[in-house]
Amino acid sequence: MSGSSPRPSYAALFHIPHASRTFAAALTGRLSYGLVSLAMMLTTTHATGSLAAAGTVMALFGAASMFLSPARAALIDRHGARHTLIPMSSLYAGLLTAFAVTAWRPGAPALAIGALAVAAGACTPPLGPTMRTVWSRLVPNEALLRRAYSLDGVLEEILFVSGPLIVGAVVQGAPPAAAVALSALLVWSGTLAFVMSPPVADIRPATVKTARTGRRWQGGRALARPVVVALGVGLSLGAVDLLVVAFAEQHHHRAATAAWVLAALSLGSALGGLLNGAADGRLSPGARLPLTAGGLGLALLAAAFAPSLGTLTVAVACAGFFVAPALTTSYLVADATAPAGFRTQAGAWVNTAVNAGSSGGAAAVGLLLGRLSLGWCFAISGAASLTAALVTLRTAPTAPRGPGRSCCRTMPTPASS
Structure with a gap:
């Protein structure tokens, strides 16, 4: 494998089987998150005529998405990525679509918009954490894994910069709710392609023994x-x-x-x-x-x-x-x-x-x-x-400990994989 050199390049990541396809699918779904905040804010303002209502809706959506993220990730670890991400993304995309339909025209009730926003936030698929789990399984050594995580982080930042630009282009010729609908399409199609890739299928439910280790x-x-x-x-x-x-x-x-x-x-x-x-x-x-x-x-x-x-x-x-x-x-x-x-x-x-x-x-x-x-x-x-x-x-540990991979010394690069 290309990652066997002492200092593998970023290009080595895409020589790993299925890495390009899986990463592209994850980025497609994660582009939705670059659009959704601005799109929902503009849609709520358009529907209610109130910036205060828009701020409240966005705060509720963000809180539900943020604080329930570990719980949603736990479902993936417990039940497997395919069994969890498909229903989660379908429900999330469906709720975003319902939000877009409800708020398409001015006069929509703020209470209904807020309820849909909270429900959607609670179902946000954790595509970023799941992709990083996939990277940790695909990449055999720490040097290449650091490149994978670095590239992942840089491209994610680009998605969040380009997302508002896409929303701005959409609202030039359509109601803001169209951008919310586009966000729903991106997350559903991207997640579906993501979970269909072989590396994601390997993220299986934790065993009873692993669950006990995890609790410790x-x-x-x-x-x-x-x-x-x-x-x-x-x-x-x-x-x-x-x-x-x-x-x-x-x-x-x-x-x-x-x-x-x-x-x-x-x-x-x-x-x-x-x-x-x-x-x-x-x-x-x-x-x-x-x-x-x-x-x-x-x-x-x-x-x-x-x-x-x-x-x-x-x-x-x-x-x-x-x-x-x-x-x-x-x-x-x-x-x-x-x-x-x-x-x-x-x-x-x-x-x-x-x-x-x-x-x-x-x-x-x-x-x-x-x-x-x-x-x-x-x-x-x-x-x-x-x-x-x-x-x-x-709080730095004096020696590596715990059941995970060592983070306190550089892992040796294998000759092959």
Whole structure:
């Protein structure tokens, strides 16, 4: 296999049997998530004429999707991917379609729209965590797995950048609800193609023995380190979005200018993710975990002293350089510490921590703005990631333990597979 070289390239991932087909299908389904938030918000505003109603609906949808993510991932580990994802995606797509039909024209009742949004959020298929589980099964060594997770994270970020652009194109000639319907079609068709691929069929229900091991694992601290880092990164990122807008307004720039600063954040993250995946791996994921979180925190502390928008853009781009590596490493450590049959749940906990942190960071900085200077707000956002880095340093295991794959040393590269 191509992954047998000491430093395999990203291209080696697509020499693995079925990897290209499976990954393309997962990305198709995950593109739905790049569309759905903006599409639902515009649809609710169009149907009710109320931005407040749209905000409430989106908060309910996001909360249901976020906090039930580990439970949905547990169903996949317990019953197998095919038996779980097909009904889950069908129900989710059906509820999104019902949402689109109900809110197609103005005058739709906000209560019905909200109920459908909550129900849809509760059924969101965890395609990202499941794809990472597939990668951990397909890829035989840590060096290539790091490339797989890095590429996965970078392309996911591109999906979330391109999704709103697609929504904008759709609403030029159709009601916003058409974009919700498109999101439903993407997630259903992508998930169906995904579960039909042979690697996904291999994600089978956990055995009784594995379930007992999983209960012991869930009671330990192995998963705490990647979840804490993901939470810290989410808190920082949730704060940065609003802080950049506030900085642009304070320095008499148009609010739209903030989009360029946030684009620099995404560009820095993509570059950092690709370079992290291509690194030689001398540091284990466990050792990289606090370093990447700490780098993000220090860059945001530097942003606190930015005198102009140009300087802020550079500081934010430097912060972005650590985002994808921090999250990729969190997923790697979670996967390495989870026993077989529980890796989807491990990835879902990391994913939930990022999203919860992002929501909490945005809410917290919204309360702090006007009470503290922007410099202090940027410093506090950086402190969230720095605190996460310090916590992971203090809780670092002294030796590999637990039933999962070791994350504390580089795995040897096999000669063949």
